[in-house]
Amino acid sequence: MADILGEIKKxxxxxxxxxxxxxxxxxxxxxxxxxELVRQALEENIPPADILNEALTPxxxxxxxxFEEGEYMVPDMLASAECIAEATKILEPYxxxxxIQSRGKFVIATVEGDLHDVxxxxxxxxxxxxxxxxxDLGTCVKADDIVSIVKETKAGFLGLSAxxxxxxxxxxxxxxxxxxxxxxxQVVVCIGGAPxxxxxxxxxxxxxxxxxxxxxxxxxxxxxxxxx
Amino acid sequence: MAQNKREGTLVEPILRLNGEHVxxxxxxxxxxxxxxxxxxxxxxxxxVLNDAGCSVSSKQENQGVWRIxxxxxxxxxxxESAPEKVVLGARNPxxxxxxxxxxxxxxxxxxxxxxxxxDTRKREYVCPNNTSLTLCHPSFHQERGSxxxxxxxxxxxxxxxxxDFFIRNVNxxxxxxxxxxxxxxxxxxxxxxxxxxxxxxxxxxxSLKHVLRLAELISEGSEGFPKNPVISFITxxxxxxxxxxxxxxxxxxxxAGKNFPVVISGSxxxxxxxxxxxxxxxxxxxxxxxxxxxxxxxxNPGTPVLYGAVPVRARLDTLHDLYGVPEVIHxxxxxxxxxxxxxxxxxxxxxxxxxKVPGMQATIEKVFSQLFVAxxxxxxxxxxxxxxxxxxxxxxxxxxxxxxQIGLVRGILRRxxxxxxxxxxxxxxVKKVMDSKTRLFARHIRxxxxxxxxxxxxxxxxxxxxxxxxxxAFQKLKDILSGPDNRLDETLIEKIYRExxxxxxxxxxxxxxxxx
Numbered sequence: 001m002a003d004i005l006g007e008i009k010k011x012x013x014x015x016x017x018x019x020x021x022x023x024x025x026x027x028x029x030x031x032x033x034x035x036e037l038v039r040q041a042l043e044e045n046i047p048p049a050d051i052l053n054e055a056l057t058p059x060x061x062x063x064x065x066x067f068e069e070g071e072y073m074v075p076d077m078l079a080s081a082e083c084i085a086e087a088t089k090i091l092e093p094y095x096x097x098x099x100i101q102s103r104g105k106f107v108i109a110t111v112e113g114d115l116h117d118v119x120x121x122x123x124x125x126x127x128x129x130x131x132x133x134x135x136d137l138g139t140c141v142k143a144d145d146i147v148s149i150v151k152e153t154k155a156g157f158l159g160l161s162a163x164x165x166x167x168x169x170x171x172x173x174x175x176x177x178x179x180x181x182x183x184x185x186q187v188v189v190c191i192g193g194a195p196x197x198x199x200x201x202x203x204x205x206x207x208x209x210x211x212x213x214x215x216x217x218x219x220x221x222x223x224x225x226x227x228x
Numbered sequence: 229m230a231q232n233k234r235e236g237t238l239v240e241p242i243l244r245l246n247g248e249h250v251x252x253x254x255x256x257x258x259x260x261x262x263x264x265x266x267x268x269x270x271x272x273x274x275x276v277l278n279d280a281g282c283s284v285s286s287k288q289e290n291q292g293v294w295r296i297x298x299x300x301x302x303x304x305x306x307x308e309s310a311p312e313k314v315v316l317g318a319r320n321p322x323x324x325x326x327x328x329x330x331x332x333x334x335x336x337x338x339x340x341x342x343x344x345x346x347d348t349r350k351r352e353y354v355c356p357n358n359t360s361l362t363l364c365h366p367s368f369h370q371e372r373g374s375x376x377x378x379x380x381x382x383x384x385x386x387x388x389x390x391x392d393f394f395i396r397n398v399n400x401x402x403x404x405x406x407x408x409x410x411x412x413x414x415x416x417x418x419x420x421x422x423x424x425x426x427x428x429x430x431x432x433x434x435s436l437k438h439v440l441r442l443a444e445l446i447s448e449g450s451e452g453f454p455k456n457p458v459i460s461f462i463t464x465x466x467x468x469x470x471x472x473x474x475x476x477x478x479x480x481x482x483x484a485g486k487n488f489p490v491v492i493s494g495s496x497x498x499x500x501x502x503x504x505x506x507x508x509x510x511x512x513x514x515x516x517x518x519x520x521x522x523x524x525x526x527x528n529p530g531t532p533v534l535y536g537a538v539p540v541r542a543r544l545d546t547l548h549d550l551y552g553v554p555e556v557i558h559x560x561x562x563x564x565x566x567x568x569x570x571x572x573x574x575x576x577x578x579x580x581x582x583x584k585v586p587g588m589q590a591t592i593e594k595v596f597s598q599l600f601v602a603x604x605x606x607x608x609x610x611x612x613x614x615x616x617x618x619x620x621x622x623x624x625x626x627x628x629x630x631x632x633q634i635g636l637v638r639g640i641l642r643r644x645x646x647x648x649x650x651x652x653x654x655x656x657x658v659k660k661v662m663d664s665k666t667r668l669f670a671r672h673i674r675x676x677x678x679x680x681x682x683x684x685x686x687x688x689x690x691x692x693x694x695x696x697x698x699x700x701a702f703q704k705l706k707d708i709l710s711g712p713d714n715r716l717d718e719t720l721i722e723k724i725y726r727e728x729x730x731x732x733x734x735x736x737x738x739x740x741x742x743x744x
Binding site: 015020022023024025073074075076078079082118121122124125 | 660665666667668670671672673674675677678
């Protein structure tokens with residue numbers, strides 16, 4: 001049992017989702033990755049909680065340490081985060097929603113008029129790996145649609161992304177609509193993207209500005225969602 | 229043994245001269261070696277060259293000089309016997325350099341023998357009108373070169389990743405240093421802390437036997453000597469224009485006789501001791517180097533030599549040396565092509581400027597030559613780290629900055645390394661990413677990252693609205709100098725002190741600390 005959990009952890013640290021994934025070593029191709037190993041562990045009747053607590057969580061913690069020490073870069077972090085996301089999908093049915101400690105529902109979108117999604121996708125992946133239940137609405141999403149999903153899902157967090165100075169104005173529009181719908185106090189609004197800043201966040205009434213995914217996670221660690 | 233070598237940067241050489249230019253320069257150099265020939269101040273060389281078939285005039289008593297006219301056939305025959313491949317050993321055999329004239333694998337190293345060591349300290353300045361505004365900036369202090377500073381430099385350059393070889397770069401001026409004992413002290417200070425190849429000139433011919441014994445003692449711990457020649461020599465045998473100097477020629481003859489790797493270096497100044505025009509400079513420096521190479525091959529056919537090009541240009545206002553100008557890069561790249569034409573590894577020059585302190589001027593003057601001289605495919609580029617004020621100052625802070633700069637240069641010049649298989653794999657990668665939810669390539673770059681194919685950002689960058697490059701580099705310098713070193717083993721040091729005469733007391737070889 002310990003061996004397979006160790007293998008899951010090792011492959012998570014190497015950022016290998018599946019057997020086709022080379023990680024950073026070509027010789028690894030063909031060997032089972034995190035998804036195959038998690039399935040194998042379940043077949044061997046290893047408790048899902050053990051997979052989560054003894055392989056995935058400590059593996060991701062180690063990745064975090066390697067990142068802090070400068071040994072790992074963002075691509076490494078993303079690869080491991082993707083492993084976590086895929087493993088979580090496999091494990092979800094076994095937990096019936098109560099045993100996996102979710103940090104909250106997080107709706108994320110690129111605002112209307114903006115098709116840029118690289119930053120938003122990175123943040124989305126990292127948020128998932130950090131324990132958030134992420135609903136990614138994609139790009140060019142109208143304020144009305146965003147607010148409607150927040151209302152429907154009772155999300156505690158909302159992330160808005162924009163790359164253009166011409167589209168960042170829709171962030172304020174979205175926050176204003178949250179107010180109109182009486183939802184503003186139940187959701188933490190985070191914004192990010194090249195043209196926005198801490199000052200802009202304050203000006204439009206957002207709760208948090210994330211310079212990058214990791215900055216956002218650090219700041220979120222200090223905030224409790226009102227609705228969760 | 230063959231696999232034990234340091235990896236240089238393999239480049240796709242840029243060409244400045246076409247084939248016709250190269251042949252024309254060669255012909256012009258042969259013509260200069262015939263007329264006016266070389267004015268030789270060394271009697272032994274005059275005799276040797278005479279016996280080999282040169283036309284040697286009787287000594288011109290009023291000048292103490294023999295005029296040597298070199299037959300073209302003798303020069304070309306000598307070029308044939310000079311080896312294409314020269315191996316330079318190192319205390320750590322993994323740092324051995326294999327210089328192959330046919331392979332444009334580039335190595336960077338230090339030099340020259342600077343008189344001034346630029347000590348650096350960190351200073352904080354406060355705005356008089358608003359004391360909350362502060363600025364950190366280094367302050368610089370000129371110190372006389374010493375054994376201690378040479379040791380410090382050797383340690384620093386041993387740690388700096390881009391430094392491939394160590395040419396002693398501080399002129400030791402301690403009390404007690406004499407012409408007779410300087411060489412052993414220079415080589416010991418360098419070898420004490422450097423596990424890379426060490427190179428220097430010789431002050432006194434009589435020191436040669438002690439220096440060689442020192443190197444032999446040190447090599448015993450690695451792969452034996454002279455199989456792993458941890459040291460080699462530079463000889464500035466020619467004083468421009470076209471004069472073979474007495475004492476250095478004597479040293480060259482002795483070194484060649486022992487079959488030791490040696491640089492035949494010429495350093496004419498375009499506009500004063502050489503024509504300023506590219507073709508004139510190249511033809512003349514080439515003739516000077518060919519004269520030196522010919523002498524070594526007559527003394528001992530097969531002597532491993534490096535084609536040493538150190539051309540410089542004259543300032544127009546003072547006629548002093550001027551390095552940070554395009555012509556110097558032209559001169560150097562031409563020489564690199566000539567060396568390749570002859571099949572002799574090239575010792576070239578880059579990274580010298582006229583700025584007196586680290587900063588924007590130094591960066592601009594240095595980076596173009598570091599880039600273009602390397603791009604031309606010189607195997608062995610000296611002067612590349614820490615030099616300021618032409619070749620007068622060594623600044624350890626500048627060496628740290630140069631290390632970062634040369635890292636970027638290597639990245640730029642890296643040859644493409646992909647195969648057909650790699651292209652197929654990358655196509656598959658694109659398909660895979662397009663099928664993914666995020667359509668991000670980031671996670672797939674890790675293999676290239678681990679292979680060193682992905683460059684990192686400038687190491688001394690500042691993210692705020694200020695320039696902290698010098699302060700960030702200073703911090704790195706401090707970290708290196710307060711970190712571990714590869715000092716020689718104490719038992720070996722004791723043995724060296726028992727056998728080698730003229731060494732100053734051991735406390736001279738301790739590294740001074742660096743102040744904030």
